[in-house]
Amino acid sequence: MEDNYLDFAIRTAKEAGDYLMSQYGKMQTLEWKLKTNFKTQVDDHNDELIRRRIKETFPDHNIYSEEQDALNRNSEFSWVVDPLDGTIPYTCGITDHFSVCISLVKEKIPILGVIYAPKRKELYHAEKGKGAFCNGKKIYVLDEDNINHTLVGLDSGKETSSFKRASITFYEAKLLSPEGVTCTFSSGCASVPLALTASGKLHAYVALSLEPWDMAAGVIINREAGANVTNIYGKQWSLDDPSIITANLKLHKKLLNMLN
Numbered sequence: 001m002e003d004n005y006l007d008f009a010i011r012t013a014k015e016a017g018d019y020l021m022s023q024y025g026k027m028q029t030l031e032w033k034l035k036t037n038f039k040t041q042v043d044d045h046n047d048e049l050i051r052r053r054i055k056e057t058f059p060d061h062n063i064y065s066e067e068q069d070a071l072n073r074n075s076e077f078s079w080v081v082d083p084l085d086g087t088i089p090y091t092c093g094i095t096d097h098f099s100v101c102i103s104l105v106k107e108k109i110p111i112l113g114v115i116y117a118p119k120r121k122e123l124y125h126a127e128k129g130k131g132a133f134c135n136g137k138k139i140y141v142l143d144e145d146n147i148n149h150t151l152v153g154l155d156s157g158k159e160t161s162s163f164k165r166a167s168i169t170f171y172e173a174k175l176l177s178p179e180g181v182t183c184t185f186s187s188g189c190a191s192v193p194l195a196l197t198a199s200g201k202l203h204a205y206v207a208l209s210l211e212p213w214d215m216a217a218g219v220i221i222n223r224e225a226g227a228n229v230t231n232i233y234g235k236q237w238s239l240d241d242p243s244i245i246t247a248n249l250k251l252h253k254k255l256l257n258m259l260n
Contacts, residue, residue, distance in 0.1 A: 004057075006127055009102045009114040012053045016046045016083060016100040017118035020090065024119065040091060043067055046083030046100065054079050066213050078105045080239070082213035086189030096120050097189035103216035108239040113217030115191045124195045124221050132198055132224035139199040141227045145250035147181060147258065150203035153193030154184040157209035157242070168208055171232075171259050175206075180258065194218030197246055198225035204247035204255055208232065212239045219244070228252040233260065 023042050047067035054063055055071075062078035063071040079102065084090060086098030096119040104112040111128040124139070126132040132139050144150060152175060156168035175181050185202065187193060190210050197205045198221045205222075207215075219229050219237050230236055232243035234256050245255055 005104055005112055006114075006125065008053075008057055009104065009112060010116075010123065010125060012050055013100045013102050013114045013116040013123070015053075016050055017116040019046060019049070020084060020098070020100065021118045024090070025093065040084075040087060042090070043084045043087060047081070050081050050083055050100075050102065054081075064212060066211065076107055078239075079103070080105050080110070080213050080216040082191065082211075082217075085191040085214060086187070088188040095187045095189075097187040097192040099189070099191045099195075101191045101213060101217040103213075103220065105216055105239055110216045110220035110239075113220040115195045115217050115221065117192050117195065120192070122195070124198065124217075126198075126221040126224035128220065128224070130224065132221045134195070134199050139225050141198060141222065141225050141246075141248045142200045142203050143248055143250075144203050145248070145254070147251065147254045148179070150181045150247075150251065152181045152184050152255075153197060153202050153205040153207075154186055155190055155193070155205075155207035155210065156186075157190075157207050157214075171206065171208070174258055190214040191218050194222060194246065198222045198227065204245070204251060206232075206245050206255070206259070208243050210242055210244065215241075215244050219246075222246045230256070 047065050061075050062073050065081035082101040085101050089095040090098035099115050099117040102114045103110045113126050115124040124134050193205050196202045222229050227246045228249050229246040231241040
């Protein structure tokens, strides 16, 4: 892989993250995209910024991002971008779980990912075959295999796929059964819990109905940190999958058996 792919992704994520912090705490005008999902002018600004940087640097590559239509150049390489993952915690100030996510995908499989969580001052990155890092330090998933001792990030997501958000109650009931996990955790953001799983803060992450840009960067970061990353049915995750389970190999198998 060309070294400038990673340099570009890190530089661009930092630029977008700096803009997030320059606007943090200011009143934002909300635009409701769905009945249960809104965006702000910050989302639009960062989406346009990142797409412009990609077009300038890699004009032949495809671009898929949250706030604009796909740009298909018929390339084997696609940039998958979330300009602000965690709009709710960012806007409402309820947690520091928000980030900029940039991933490079080759034929539906992420090969590079950057998650920059600026309020946490954490930059996660990974390239295929080169390991996963947070602020330059190598990270690994936890090796816990006792399902009763696990903290699991759990996300219902949005009603934009074959899954319905309310389906999460079926899976949560299994996770919280007497034979289940210690607790589940949801913060209104996918990328930061994915990063926390890769870096050994959470044991696992499960979500049903997300978009590709919510997960793509986190997928490669988790895989390079030693996780098995599949959809809810156990198929290796690719860009078409709205659901995700990530954990170390032993724990992943136990979670998969519990949830299916």
